[in-house]
Amino acid sequence: YQTIRDYLYRYAEAAVLQTESIRRYFLKKVKETYVIPNMLEVSALPDVVPWEERENTIVAVGRLDGNKNHDLLIRAFAMVKDKKDYTVLIYGDGDRKEYLSSLITELHLDGRVFLKGYSFDVVNEIKKSRIFVLSSKCEGYPNALIEAMSIGLSCISTDFEGGAARDIIKDSENGLLLKTFGEEEMCRAIERLISDVNLAEKLAQNAVKIRTLNNSDAIIGQWTDII
Secondary structure (H helix, E strand, O other), X not given: OHHHHHHHHOOOOOEXXXXXXXXXXXXXXOOXXXXXXXXXXXXXXXXXXXXXXXXXXXEEEOOOOOOOOHHHHHHHHHHOOOOOOOEXXXXXXXXXXXXXXXXXXXXXXXXXXXXXXOOOOHHHHHOOOOEEEEOOOEOOOOHHHHHHHHOOOEEEEEOOEOOHHHHHOOEOOOEEEEOOOOHHHHHHHHHHHHHOHHHHHHHHHHHOOHHHHOEHHHHHHHHHHHO
């Protein structure tokens, strides 16, 4: 399959990829390569909730599986020294639900970390939260991250395989980008946003600019130019 796929690539006029990292893989396989990120339908997004009206919640959105790596967030949160009145809400369903539930109990986080299940309107569910965490090992171009940024959450992301996080997040400007998949680094990032309110609010304000960068008119225009 891989041999046939690579052979057929040479006959394509162009390839459209989601990240610069993926584009580099295709440079010698396809005549022309372009990067176009996923779009945001800004008109469908809720208004950005003022920072002072937000709740002390840390949220994550994604399937409960090994790749989404939610146990990294749970273990890191257990290490946070001054949790104050923060809670963690994880939205999604999957085959690791029982494991994650047991981990929460094992780390004495019952009442602090909640598995919320699948939501049909997750953007509105999380719009009053302060912090969003993406702990994935691999992603294409994560809609969950850009949606969280677009509604003004302070975002933390692993620098997962695929490279989209480093295309989206400018570290300490519009989010925090982790260099490792370590619990200690994740813990430090969470503690940093909890303790430094000014930083957290600055990241959130800058994150909202993704509404302009990824709005549907801009992205459709890029597709039109290529076609």
